[in-house]
Amino acid sequence: MAFTAIILTMLFFVFESGTAGDSCGEIMVPMCRGLIGYTHTQLPNRLGHKHQRQVYRFLEPIWPFMDRGCSNNLRLFACGLTVPKCTTKGNTTEIELPCKETCFYSKKACSKDMKSLGMKWPRKLKCKGLKRKKQKKCLKPYPRLKKKRRPIYAYCQKNTFPMCQNLTFDIGTLPNMFHQSRETEILKELEQYQRLADSQCHDDLWFLICGVFRPYCIASNPFTLPCRELCEEVRGQCEATYRKLYGGLRWPAKLQCHRYPPASSQHTCVIPKDTALIKINN
Template identity: 30%
Template sequence: MCTSSAMLTVSTLSMLLLPQHILGVVGLEAARTCEPIRFDMCKGLGYNVTGMPNLAGQSDQQDAYLTLQHYNPLIQLGCSDQLKLFLCSVYVPMCSEKVLLLIGPCRPMCENVRKRCQPVLNRFGFPWPTDLDCSKFPPSNDQDHMCMDGPTEDDPTDTPKPYNPQNILGVAGVEAVRTCEPIRVDMCKGLGYNVMGMPNLVGQIDQQDAYLTLQHYNPLIQVGCSDQLKSFLCSVYVPMCSEKVLLPIGPCRPMCENVRKRCQPLLNEFGFAWPTDLDCSKFPPSNDHNGQPHVYQYERSYRGHPDPLQR
């Protein structure tokens, strides 16, 4: 027995393209007063005070914070090491009482980030946001214009690196389940079953460990590379449990292969290899009752939304 997914709603990067009435296009405007940066994402970047309105015309740090949250999937994917600094320099720009104007990013930093991150947006059908138009930022940090250069960024290497820390993801076979217990991980609720068993299919013995591991996949889930991704991950880390079956009920191989086909190209694009713990060859090829009934699969066919990667 093994599981395939129920239909899930694709989560995309559409919130990156925010309404224009929220993000106004403005030049470098004079900051009335400098104020401490109030949220963690933009702390520890080399400056600790900002001024409003910011370079997108927002007059409050709370608005800037809410805007920046929409960029989290892109930040977590790691398309550019400079992305967070660049975004903070636009939405939470540096402020100095000695300078009338806010200090935002230099154009080369913007162009460097755009070079690395725009292909990701384009792959999902989105243009580069107009509020991050590089042409409106100063070409260099000099006596005429003050701006942030940002650190240099190394070109990505061709050597794949593990997507998840190996000390978190153990490799284990399908093991016997002692008892079934209610699912406590919100992400894995509402998927057609409500009880699971430990150890899971990677050898973890506690739902908290499974939850922490699943958090590493949030960027991939939010990007929406496959409608089946969440169900697939949950069937591995929070597998279905039945008192009538001795072993945990994980995914079938076709479900794994379908998810890998859609999501592996995105991981490879950022230099990550497909996780060894999600090796499709270790899952059963079909949901049948021949031999040991060690897994179970929803028999529903894949009827998700069109895959963004297949545009």
């Protein structure tokens, strides 16, 4: 245990020191990690964030809009501005910010969605000062979608995510509570937790995470979430390890336990030992 603690502490300092200074550091914020086409960044950014903990707090309010897909460029723009692309060539470190068009497309497509939910486009997400894509050396926008991306409904389908196999329940439903329905995107987000799972902080970590990102389908309820009590138990045993492994970031917003129903509520929830519940087969 002492050796494991030493290793975790070393990893914490490696990731934390890699977020500020002259070198490129691994991107750890969950709304960007593995989802934007590059893996490393350098801080401080142009907004003055010195650590990814600050980036996380800044991006958290617009995370739902990234998942909802108001623009296929919002994630690239918001992440590109706060955790800009960092590459090292020899002794030279290069930083790339989003192109001005990446900003324009995101703002035009998402401002109305934000307004409809009582939120304004964040003041600090400015297009001013960004390069045009014709100038190169910036993160070019994806081609704009002609129509707003619609959810893909997958009602009580076999869960094919590799980390979600051999669980008590193997059938799930999409979209999830975060309006995510595309399996490729969800898988990339699930993969972020592999490092935490490898720490073996809790035996039922994957049961919780898989049930959050693809709610379980059981006979009485096709959209069944893990119980709050399980979430609280997993968080209690894994939160400190998460902070050490992920550069001091706080426990992810999507795993905040108040989101999930307690076992005593009228809403059905499940724990791994609920083997008496009838599974739905393909």
